[in-house]
Amino acid sequence: MKLDGKSRIDLISPQSSGDLQQPPHMIFQFLFRDNAKREEVRRIIKDAFGSYFVIDPTNIGFFRIRLSRRPPVDELEERGLHEAAVQFHAAAQPIELASDGVKAFTGIITEVIAGDPKILLIDEPEAFLHPSLAFNLGYELSRAALNTDKRVFVSTHSPTFVMGCIQSGAPVNIVRLTYRDGVATARVLPSADLLRLMRNPLLRSTGVLSVLFYEFVVVTESDTDRAFYQEINERLLRFKPEWGIPNCLFLHAQNKQTVQIIMRPLRELGIPTAAIVDIDVLKEGGAPWANLLSASSIPPITHPSLATLRTSVMQAFTSSGKNMKRDGGVEALVGAEREATQNLLQSLAEYGVFVVPGGELESWVKALGVGGHGPGWLIPVFESMGEDPESPSFLRPGNDDVWAFLGSVRSWLMDPNRKGIPA
Structure with a gap:
C-alpha cells in the first residue's frame, strides 16, 4: 500500500461495519473486534495528542473514529448501542474536525497495526506534524511494523522522524539519494553502521x-x-x-x-x-x-x-x-x-x-x-x-x-x- 498525503488522511473516513457474523476485512472492523489492537492504537494516540481513540458504532451500518477526552469505562460503553454508549460518543470529537496532522498520524498508525498489506510505502510522513510528533510517529511506526512483521519504505526529509525510528529499536536502513549537475548517487547506511554512529x-x-x-x-x-x-x-x-x-x-x-x-x-x-x-x-x-x-x-x-x-x-x-x-x-x-x-x-x-x-x-x-x-x-x-x-x-x-x-x-x-x- 502506498500512503501519500491524501490517502493516509482518507484512512480515517467512516467505514462500513459489515456483517459481524463474517470475518473482518476492513481496518475499523479489525480494530472494533480486536481489543488488544484497539488498545494499542488508543495508547499511541493518547501519548501523541492527549485524546483517546475510540471506534464509534452508533451510526448504524458504519464505524467512525472519535477522539474522547476520557477513555471508555468499559468495553460496552465503546462498542454498545445503548444510551450510555450513545452519550459517550456524542461527547467525543469526530476525527474529521481534527487537524490534518492528527488525521494523517492516526491513519498511518491504524494501517500499520490493523491493516493487511505487508509492505507500506509512505511519502513524507512528517508532513503536517510538529517535530516532536514526527519523532513520536517514527518511534511508534517502527515498533508497530516490527511487531506486525511489516516492511515500511519511507521517503523523508525529517531527522527527528529518523531519530524516532532508530530509537524504537527496530532495524533501520537508510538510503541517501543525491542529484547534482546530472550526477545521481545512492549510498546505503546499514542498521549496524547506523547504531555504531548513534x-x-x-x-x-x-x-x-x-x-x-x-x-x-x-x-x-x-x-x-x-x-x-x-x-x-x-x-x-x-x-x-x-x-x-x-x-x-x-x-x-x-x-x-x-x-x-x-x-x-x-x-x-x-x-x-x-x-x-x-x-x-x-x-x-x-x-x-x-x-x-x-x-x-x-x-x-x-x-x-x-x-x-x-x-x-x-x-x-x-x-x-x-x-x-x-x-x-x-x-x-x-x-x-x-x-x-x-x-x-x-x-x-x-x-x-x-x-x-x-x-x-x-x-x-x-x-x-x-x-x-x-x-x-x-x-x-x-x-x-x-x-x-x-x-x-x-x-x-x-x-x-x-x-x-x-x-x-x-x-x-x-x-x-x-x-x-x-x-
Missing part, C-alpha cells in the same frame, strides 16, 4: 542525523570557528554566490583531535565533508596525524612522505623561533621552507582538509582591527562586520582573505571528482 557521544551531540539532509558539511575545531565561517558563508551566498557553499551544514568537533572522528563516518556515507583546522594541527604527529590522513582517505602509500614533510616543517618553525599560530602561520617562514609548508597544506587541501594559512581563526579580517581570542574575538568581530546588509558599514566579501579561503573549500566540495570520498 552510540558515539560526540556524533550524537553534533546532531549527526541532520547531516543526512544536507548536501555538504564543513567541520571546524570549535563553536567559535563554526559561527564565524558560517557567517562568512552566508555573506558569500548573498553577495558572491560563486564562492559560497549552498545547502551546507557547519559543525564543530570541540577540538582539532576530534575533527577526524566526525569527518570519517560522514565521508563513508558519501557526504562531501571538509575540515577547517588551525595550523598547529601540524604539531600532532604519531597516531593523531595518521588518523587525520586516514579519515581524509589519503592513500596510505603517501602517508610516510607526508609524515616526513610534516616533521621538516615543524623543524623549520622551531628553528625560526616563531609561534606558528600567533606569528603569521606560513608567512612566518621564508624561502624554501615557506614553499614546503605551502606544499604540505596544498596536499591536505586536495583531500578536503583546509589548514588556515595565517595560523588560526583570529588571523582573518585583520583590517577590522579586532584583538582577542575565541569568543572574546568573535563578538567584537561580528559587531564590526555589521548586521544590516543595506548599511555602508556592512562588511561585504572581498577577493582575498577568508573569502577566498572559503571559496577554495567550496571548490573542493562542488567538484564531482574530488579526492577523499571513499568509492
Whole structure:
C-alpha cells in the first residue's frame, strides 16, 4: 500500500461495519473486534495528542473514529448501542474536525497495526506534524511494523522522524539519494553502521542525523570557528554566490583531535565533508596525524612522505623561533621552507582538509582591527562586520582573505571528482 498525503488522511473516513457474523476485512472492523489492537492504537494516540481513540458504532451500518477526552469505562460503553454508549460518543470529537496532522498520524498508525498489506510505502510522513510528533510517529511506526512483521519504505526529509525510528529499536536502513549537475548517487547506511554512529557521544551531540539532509558539511575545531565561517558563508551566498557553499551544514568537533572522528563516518556515507583546522594541527604527529590522513582517505602509500614533510616543517618553525599560530602561520617562514609548508597544506587541501594559512581563526579580517581570542574575538568581530546588509558599514566579501579561503573549500566540495570520498 502506498500512503501519500491524501490517502493516509482518507484512512480515517467512516467505514462500513459489515456483517459481524463474517470475518473482518476492513481496518475499523479489525480494530472494533480486536481489543488488544484497539488498545494499542488508543495508547499511541493518547501519548501523541492527549485524546483517546475510540471506534464509534452508533451510526448504524458504519464505524467512525472519535477522539474522547476520557477513555471508555468499559468495553460496552465503546462498542454498545445503548444510551450510555450513545452519550459517550456524542461527547467525543469526530476525527474529521481534527487537524490534518492528527488525521494523517492516526491513519498511518491504524494501517500499520490493523491493516493487511505487508509492505507500506509512505511519502513524507512528517508532513503536517510538529517535530516532536514526527519523532513520536517514527518511534511508534517502527515498533508497530516490527511487531506486525511489516516492511515500511519511507521517503523523508525529517531527522527527528529518523531519530524516532532508530530509537524504537527496530532495524533501520537508510538510503541517501543525491542529484547534482546530472550526477545521481545512492549510498546505503546499514542498521549496524547506523547504531555504531548513534552510540558515539560526540556524533550524537553534533546532531549527526541532520547531516543526512544536507548536501555538504564543513567541520571546524570549535563553536567559535563554526559561527564565524558560517557567517562568512552566508555573506558569500548573498553577495558572491560563486564562492559560497549552498545547502551546507557547519559543525564543530570541540577540538582539532576530534575533527577526524566526525569527518570519517560522514565521508563513508558519501557526504562531501571538509575540515577547517588551525595550523598547529601540524604539531600532532604519531597516531593523531595518521588518523587525520586516514579519515581524509589519503592513500596510505603517501602517508610516510607526508609524515616526513610534516616533521621538516615543524623543524623549520622551531628553528625560526616563531609561534606558528600567533606569528603569521606560513608567512612566518621564508624561502624554501615557506614553499614546503605551502606544499604540505596544498596536499591536505586536495583531500578536503583546509589548514588556515595565517595560523588560526583570529588571523582573518585583520583590517577590522579586532584583538582577542575565541569568543572574546568573535563578538567584537561580528559587531564590526555589521548586521544590516543595506548599511555602508556592512562588511561585504572581498577577493582575498577568508573569502577566498572559503571559496577554495567550496571548490573542493562542488567538484564531482574530488579526492577523499571513499568509492
